[in-house]
Amino acid sequence: MSSAEGVVLVIGCGMRPYREYLLASAGHRHPLWLFTGTEQTWQERHITGGTVLDLQDRDAVLAAARAVNAATPVLGVVSWDEALIVTAAHVADELGLPGAGISAIEGCRDKWLSRRTLTAAGVAQPDFGFVHDEEQAVRVAERIGYPVVVKPRGGGASIGVSLAEDGEAVRKAFRTAEDASFGGSPAYQGGALVEEYLTGPEISVDGAVVDGEYTPMFLAHKTVGMHPYFEELGHLVSSSDELLADPVLRSTLARAHSAIDFRYGITHTELKLTERGPVIVEINGRLGGDLIPLLARFATGIDPGAAAVDVALGMRPHIPYEAEDRWVGVRFGYPKQDCVVESVSVPDTLLGNGILASDALVEPGARMRLPPAEFISRHAYVICAGRDPDDCEVVLDKAMALVRLTAYPLLPSVATGG
Secondary structure: OOHHHOEEEEEOOOOHHHHHHHHHHHHHHOOEEEEEOOOOOHHHHHOOEEEEOOOOOHHHHHHHHHHHHHHOOEEEEEOOOHHHHHHHHHHHHHHOOOOOOHHHHHHHHOHHHHHHHHHHOOOOOOOEEEEOOHHHHHHHHHHHOOOEEEEOOOOOOOOOOEEEOOHHHHHHHHHHHHHHHOOOOHHHOOOEEEEEOOOOOEEEEEEEEEOOEEEEEEEEEEEEEOOOEOEEEEEEEEOOOHHHHOHHHHHHHHHHHHHOOOOOEEEEEEEEEEOOEEEEEEEEOOOOOOOHHHHHHHHHOOOHHHHHHHHHOOOOOOOOOOOOOOEEEEEEEOOOOOEEEEEEEOOOOOOOOOEEEEEEOOOOOOEEOOOOOOOOOOOEEEEEEEOOHHHHHHHHHHHHOOOEEEEEEOOHHHHOOO
16 A cells, blocks of 8 residues: 555654564554654654654644645554553544544553542452552551552553552652652653552553454563562563463453453553452553563564554454464663663574574663662663573573673762762
8 A cells, every 4th residue: 555545643653672663564564654753763764754743742743643634644543652642542533543542541541540440340450549648658558458569640661660568668669659750741740559569470461452342462471670669671472372361361351441441452451460360450552562562473473563553444453373382582681780881782693592682772871770760771682582481581591691781880979860
């Protein structure tokens, strides 16, 4: 199809190492028109055209979308940027295109609204409370019972999320969560959610919703660390994960999406597998981050960028059901302390070494700070394949041992901005 017949509008793009593969596969599927907040450089090879504008100005984005549609029909709208999914829903609504629905996306983006909506629908949820100050946070934590998780109302990628095991820790966690909230959308700034800590393995499921019908596509097993924070250190995806066929899990996912009345789109749902069954941690109204969709492409053959375009056009995505039986994982490299990067090197992908991809995520001179000063302070990643989860972890360990970070420490006064 040529762009004269119509384009799919992509709102926001993300960092090249994390999102170029999505833009490339989406562009291969259908002509794209890209909205970005900065000059388009590496993106140009994957798109038909683009517009540079203030993506935080929703009225400006809506006006630009109308202008594109007047010149070349816009047939669908896609965004995999957490901060822009609400704006994308408004654009789809404005142009009369398939979309999740504004209220459904708000039900994903606003975690307090999501908690109330899913609880009212009888979907398994942790106990929770939304608080406006430290003392209120302590009272809610004592009602729920320690330990508790404290998180921003509208964040993502576990930014500002921490575990608290007593009153003093709750006060500190509240400050961390509220501070993190001011780095995001004004609609979700201030206050924090205090939630029951769920025990059990954590997974995520990316699924497609077409005309309100939810279909899971791929499942990832998450590894977190840096206690008391929840930095996402890595993920594992399999082409033959039996959990994906579990009827209780599938029912929980379907009921959750029905509760928020999600109509069209791709979602990334995080869950804990507890003694009482799968419990929803959160629903994100976009494809997963952390290169999880790329793991799925390596492991299952699913083309996630193409799937996002298909759903935006109102069509069911192609989900292959036959793939090589293997596990694919990603591991992220973090510095041992706050530092200034001098160089990063990663191992090559060679036939037979199990490494499918690797890359540096920072440039020389980058200042890296660990939680709670900053989150997602990663200097590199490796993606590897193995016969089973244990084998994949062994290959990941060997690959990470070959990553080299040269850096010098940040002085405490510099690290804290003093």
